[in-house]
Amino acid sequence: xxxxxxxSALDTGAVGAEIEDERRAEAVRGEPPFxxxxxxxxxxxxxxxxxxxxxxxxxxxxxxxxxxxxxxAIGGLSLSQHWLPVAVIVAVVFLGRLLLNLFVWRTxxxxxxxxxxxxxxxxxxxxxxxxxxxxxxxxIAFTIVMPFxxxxxxxxxxxxxxxxxxxxLGWGLNVVVGLAGLLDLGYVAFYAVGAYSFAxxxxxxxxxxxxxxxxxxxLAAGWGLxxxxxxxxxxxxxxxIVTLAFGEIIRVVIINWYDFTNGPxxxxxxxxxxxxxxxxxxxxxxxxxxxxxEYSSIxxxxxxxxxILVLALVTNFVTLRLRRLPVGRAWEALREDxxxxxxLGINTTNTKLTAFATGAMFGGFAGSFFATRQxxxxxxxxxxxxSFIILAVVVLGGLGSQLGIVIAVIFLNTAFEVLRxxxxxxxxxxxxxxxxxxxxxxxxxxSTRRPSVTxxxxxxxxxxxxxxxxxx
Amino acid sequence: xxHMEYFTQQLINGVTLGSIYGLxxxxxxxxxxxxxxxxxxxxxIFMVGSFVGLIALVVLxxxxxxxxxxxxxxxxxxxxxxxxxxxxxxWTVERIAxxxxxxxxxxxxxxxxxxxxxxxxxxxxxxxxARVKPVQPIITGGYSLMEKDGFVVQISNIQIIIxxxxxxxxxxxxxxxxxxxxxxxxxxCEQDARMASLLxxxxxxxxxxxxxxxxxxxxxxxxxxxxxxxxxxxxxxxLAGVKAFTAAVLGGIGxxxxxxxxGLLIGLIETFxxxxxxxxxxxxxxxxxxxxxxxxxxxxxxxxxxxxxx
Numbered sequence: 001x002x003x004x005x006x007x008s009a010l011d012t013g014a015v016g017a018e019i020e021d022e023r024r025a026e027a028v029r030g031e032p033p034f035x036x037x038x039x040x041x042x043x044x045x046x047x048x049x050x051x052x053x054x055x056x057x058x059x060x061x062x063x064x065x066x067x068x069x070x071x072x073a074i075g076g077l078s079l080s081q082h083w084l085p086v087a088v089i090v091a092v093v094f095l096g097r098l099l100l101n102l103f104v105w106r107t108x109x110x111x112x113x114x115x116x117x118x119x120x121x122x123x124x125x126x127x128x129x130x131x132x133x134x135x136x137x138x139x140i141a142f143t144i145v146m147p148f149x150x151x152x153x154x155x156x157x158x159x160x161x162x163x164x165x166x167x168x169l170g171w172g173l174n175v176v177v178g179l180a181g182l183l184d185l186g187y188v189a190f191y192a193v194g195a196y197s198f199a200x201x202x203x204x205x206x207x208x209x210x211x212x213x214x215x216x217x218x219l220a221a222g223w224g225l226x227x228x229x230x231x232x233x234x235x236x237x238x239x240x241i242v243t244l245a246f247g248e249i250i251r252v253v254i255i256n257w258y259d260f261t262n263g264p265x266x267x268x269x270x271x272x273x274x275x276x277x278x279x280x281x282x283x284x285x286x287x288x289x290x291x292x293x294e295y296s297s298i299x300x301x302x303x304x305x306x307x308i309l310v311l312a313l314v315t316n317f318v319t320l321r322l323r324r325l326p327v328g329r330a331w332e333a334l335r336e337d338x339x340x341x342x343x344l345g346i347n348t349t350n351t352k353l354t355a356f357a358t359g360a361m362f363g364g365f366a367g368s369f370f371a372t373r374q375x376x377x378x379x380x381x382x383x384x385x386x387s388f389i390i391l392a393v394v395v396l397g398g399l400g401s402q403l404g405i406v407i408a409v410i411f412l413n414t415a416f417e418v419l420r421x422x423x424x425x426x427x428x429x430x431x432x433x434x435x436x437x438x439x440x441x442x443x444x445x446x447s448t449r450r451p452s453v454t455x456x457x458x459x460x461x462x463x464x465x466x467x468x469x470x471x472x
Numbered sequence: 473x474x475h476m477e478y479f480t481q482q483l484i485n486g487v488t489l490g491s492i493y494g495l496x497x498x499x500x501x502x503x504x505x506x507x508x509x510x511x512x513x514x515x516x517i518f519m520v521g522s523f524v525g526l527i528a529l530v531v532l533x534x535x536x537x538x539x540x541x542x543x544x545x546x547x548x549x550x551x552x553x554x555x556x557x558x559x560x561x562x563w564t565v566e567r568i569a570x571x572x573x574x575x576x577x578x579x580x581x582x583x584x585x586x587x588x589x590x591x592x593x594x595x596x597x598x599x600x601x602a603r604v605k606p607v608q609p610i611i612t613g614g615y616s617l618m619e620k621d622g623f624v625v626q627i628s629n630i631q632i633i634i635x636x637x638x639x640x641x642x643x644x645x646x647x648x649x650x651x652x653x654x655x656x657x658x659x660x661c662e663q664d665a666r667m668a669s670l671l672x673x674x675x676x677x678x679x680x681x682x683x684x685x686x687x688x689x690x691x692x693x694x695x696x697x698x699x700x701x702x703x704x705x706x707x708x709x710x711l712a713g714v715k716a717f718t719a720a721v722l723g724g725i726g727x728x729x730x731x732x733x734x735g736l737l738i739g740l741i742e743t744f745x746x747x748x749x750x751x752x753x754x755x756x757x758x759x760x761x762x763x764x765x766x767x768x769x770x771x772x773x774x775x776x777x778x779x780x781x782x
Contacts, residue, residue, distance in 0.1 A: 060560045065520070066599045068527050077530050077605060183579070230767050237510050238766055240582075241721050244714065245759035256752040384710070388586045395583045428594035434587030439572045442580035 047101035055094035062089045143309055147302040157301045161308055161373065163413050165366055168312040170393045170405035172362030175319055177391065178400035179328065180355035181335030183240045186247025187390050189227070190220045190360040192254065192382035194367025199267040199377055200260075209273035209372045213365060220364020221357040228356030232349055247387055254379045266378025270371050272300065273307060304373055311369060315362045316402055322358070323452045331355050332452060335467075396437055398444025400467060407445050477618055481625045482747045483740070488631045488700065490739025491638035495693035496716035497723070497731035498645065499562075499686025505662045505726035506682050507574070512585035513565050515713015516592035517687050521558040522694030522704050523600055526607065528553045529698070536612050543611075554695050555688040562687025563680055565592075570683075571676065589709070596706040604705040607698055634696045641692060642732055645685075649728060658682060662726070711755075715742075718762045724775020733773060737761075 067086040070077045146152055146160065169191065176184045197216040201207050207215075227246050231239055254261045261267070272280060280287045280300035287303075288295035322328040330351045333341045342348055371377050393412065397404025415433060419426040437445070449467050496518050503511045528550040538546060569584040614628030649655035657678045660668040669675045697712070698704055715738055723734025738758050745757040765773070 057560060057564060060557060061564060062599075064524055064527050064557060065596065068531065069600055070523075070527060070530055070605055071601075072603065072606065077526070077607065079527070079530055177579075183582075230763060233770050234766055235770075237504070237508075237725070238721060238770065240510065241717060242763055242766060245718065245762055248714065249756050249759050252753065252756050256750075384714075385590075388590075392583050392586060395579050399579065424594070424598050427590055428598065431587045431590030431592075431594060435569050435584045435591070438580050438584045438587065439569070442573055442576040 044102070047098055050101055051094050051098035054097040055090050058090045058093035059086070062086050140313070147305055154298060154301060157298065157305055159413065159417065161301070161305050163409050164305070164308040164312045165370060166390070166393060166409045166413070167406055168308065168315050168366045168369075169363060169390045170397070170409060171312070171315045171319055171402060172359050172366065173390050173394050174359075174400065174402070174405060175322075175331070175362070176355050176359035177394055179319075179323065179335065180331040180352065182352060182355060183236065184243045184356075184359070185240045185384075185387055185391065186227070186243035186245070186250075187359070187363055188382050188384065188387040189247040189250040190224060190363030191367040191370070191386070192250055192379075193220045193223045193360075194364030195371040195377050195382070196254065196261060196267075196367075197364065198368035198371045199270050202271050203267060203269060208271060209368070213368050216368035217361045217364045220367065221361035224357040224360025225353055227360075228353045232352055244384065244387070247384055251379050251382055251384075254382070261379075264379060266376055266380075268376040270375050270377065272375065273303065273372050275303060304369075308369055308373075311365055315365070319402065327351070327354055329453060392434055396434070396444060398446035398449070400449055401444065401446040404444050404446035411445070477620050477623050477625045478747070480617065481623075482743050484625075484627050484631060486740035486743035487736065488634050488739070489743055490736035491634050492693045492696055492700070492735075493712070493716050493719045493739050494732040494735025495638060495641065495689050495696075496712060497720040497735045498728060499690050500717050500720040501723070501725050501727065501731040502658075502682050502686050504720070506658060506679055507570070507665075509570070509578075509581045510585065510717065511570075511683075511686075512582065512713070513569070513588035513592060514686065514690060515711075515716065516589045516596075516709035517558060517562050517565065518690040518694050518697075518712055518716075519704070519706060519709030520561050520592060520596065520694070521554050521687070521691030522698050522708065523596055523605075523706075524557045524691065525550055525554040525695035526605060526698050526704060529607070529610070534610055535608060536610055538610075547611075551692055551695050554691040558691035558694070559684040559688045561592075562683040562690075566680055566683040571679075574676075574679075589713075593706050593709065600706065602706065604703050607702045607704075609702060611699055630699055634700060637692065637696070641689065642728075645689070646728060648685075654678070654681060715755075715758060718758060721772055722762055722765055724772025726776070727772070727774045730772055730774035 063086055066089065067081060067083050069080045069082055071080050143160075147157060152160075169187070172190075173184065173187045176182050176187070194216040197219045198209070198212040201212045201215060202209070227243070231242050234242055255264050257263070274280070275287060278287050278290055279285065280303055282295050283289065286295065287293075287299055293299070323332070330341070330346050331354075333344075333346060334348060334351050334355075338348060341351075370381070374381075389412075393405055393408045396412070397406070397408035412430070415430055416426065419429055422429065496514065499514045499517070500511060503509065503514070532546050532550065534543065534546045534550065565588050569588045570581050573581045573584060611628075611630040611633065614626050614631070617625040617627060619625070649658065657668065657673045658681075660671070660673055661675055661678050665675050668678075697708070716735065719734035719738040720731045721734070722737060723730030723732070738761075741761050742754045742758050746754045749757070
């Protein structure tokens with residue numbers, strides 16, 4: 001907050017943003033030794049003035065909203081007064097701002113653009129490169145043995161399943177947003193299509209999970225094409241709002257088409273997955289009896305965990321392989337420059353549609369897994385906020401980076417769990433954290449990308465800023 | 473009942489709703505025009521505005537029993553308070569979430585906007601409670617325009633106030649943009665921010681003022697929403713925001729008359745769809761119209777087609 005005059009004129013404008021970022025980073029790195037520090041008295045006065053302004057703003061923001069709480073009473077609304085929290089908020093803002101001004105932002109009242117932080121969260125590209133294969137093997141080995149490790153109880157398995165589901169969704173959306181550069185704000189629609197396809201097929205035609213899984217994927221991909229077709233001509237934010245609208249349309253239709261989808265009541269009694277026809281239940285035909293084990297409900301959870309693990313790994317593997325196929329290269333080319341793409345004879349229509357369909361298909365798989373895991377689905381699980389969270393995972397991790405998505409999902413999930421005790425403050429903190437992380441690292445937590453194609457044949461990681469963001 | 477009468481009644485309702493959407497849509501369209509980003513938190517700024525207005529109404533003890541002149545005065549005070557405080561909210565959101573990301577990657581401000589939206593909703597939920605806030609009707613009465621077979625076409629006082637206020641604000645706003653130096657600075661930043669800054673315009677200040685003005689108009693919409701519907705909660709911002717953004721896109725994002733036109737159209741479509749077809753699918757209708765309109769007019773009704781330079 002405050003100090004509105006600090007930033008130079010160069011800070012605006014989007015033309016040549018990469019070069020500009022670089023220059024600005026240089027400028028900031030070279031700054032402290034050359035800036036004359038004002039006399040300490042001036043600095044204290046400036047810092048105090050700034051902190052007082054910040055405190056006054058906090059008072060204006062929090063005063064009426066926190067201090068005066070409207071309560072429902074007989075014959076209208078009444079007010080209850082809560083001035084202590086207001087005082088705390090104002091004091092925290094005032095002191096925080098003062099301390100930051102005095103001890104952190106040392107360049108004489110000038111706020112450093114936080115975007116230009118040069119330190120890295122992760123090791124540099126070369127170091128990462130060395131650990132690529134060992135790291136990957138270790139991670140996969142860990143995920144395979146995890147259910148049998150001593151700490152893996154019901155709670156940890158559930159968390160692991162949630163993390164893997166969101167990884168899969170993130171990887172699916174990454175095809176559309178990260179590779180093809182098409183901003184899709186309605187991804188949850190395909191998740192819903194997958195879940196409802198499976199639920200309806202299973203409850204109406206008595207089909208099992210393994211039969212429905214490919215069908216759900218195909219249906220979701222079909223919807224991807226249907227939604228993709230009309231939006232081909234749209235670009236940027238127009239595309240974003242139309243995909244958002246589609247997501248909402250599908251949800252509203254699910255809520256209101258009562259005869260077909262059971263409306264807001266949802267669908268229950270969705271069958272559980274079986275292992276080659278062996279169900280995970282108590283009894284003579286159950287998994288435990290067939291294999292001569294003691295029955296335990298955790299067996300089903302572990303089975304679900306392996307299903308989503310395989311699905312997620314398949315998603316990742318297929319995406320990585322697709323990047324090397326002509327269609328994957330066309331996606332990335334489309335993201336870098338659509339006009340150049342067309343000039344070189346790439347069919348942008350097909351390229352966009354395949355991206356939508358592929359992303360949607362993965363969403364559909366994840367959706368049917370969600371349905372079989374929960375055993376019950378309702379439209380409440382498929383709101384727009386879900387789309388936002390998936391998109392946030394993709395962007396927070398680092399657009400186009402498969403590893404980044406895993407890191408972002410684990411980070412957000414950990415934050416959710418750690419803050420569980422804080423109840424209603426949880427979402428407030430998560431929202432603020434999203435803002436702060438993005439301000440701190442606009443290109444995501446993972447700062448390097450591996451190019452799919454190089455002239456020398458040896459891929460060397462490049463900075464995330466050098467990768468295009470697409471205009472579609 | 474007569475068809476004509478029913479139609480007229482829906483037209484009145486639709487124009488009222490459309491005015492509210494239009495006021496919110498201006499905030500979206502101006503921000504988009506000047507920095508090219510979707511301010512997803514704007515819907516929640518509208519929600520904050522409605523809460524500030526509600527609190528001011530309760531503090532001043534305004535009710536239907538207040539004498540006429542005092543009532544008008546009180547309403548003006550409420551609107552002024554809501555505009556001022558909500559403007560501070562708009563300014564703060566821009567300062568914290570968008571300014572540090574200026575000139576950076578396109579999707580980063582979109583994610584901070586979503587983060588801010590989540591933050592604002594939960595802040596209000598914690599500070600004001602999650603339950604809906606019912607308000608006793610404050611502006612009552614109205615006029616009967618025509619009557620046929622027992623169906624009376626009515627226009628209520630609050631509807632008149634909403635439409636008149638919207639027209640006044642729109643006129644004032646258009647003048648501000650086209651005549652004053654601030655408006656000139658805004659249009660200059662919209663065309664080329666770097667060139668504008670070279671010519672001595674404080675771009676950051678201009679952008680901040682754009683957010684402030686957008687938030688103030690959203691606050692007016694919020695107060696009108698409280699008075700018209702009589703019920704608010706912390707979640708009203710999302711749907712209203714999406715609808716208003718739809719309106720801005722439909723009208724051609726970046727265009728002020730477009731935002732108003734889009735708002736009116738969305739309001740009318742929604743009202744007529746509810747009246748003649750089904751109330752459940754009114755959102756689907758609004759969104760479908762948006763999709764269809766954009767397929768044939770990809771830059772909206774009044775928007776300038778984007779020129780691609782190689």
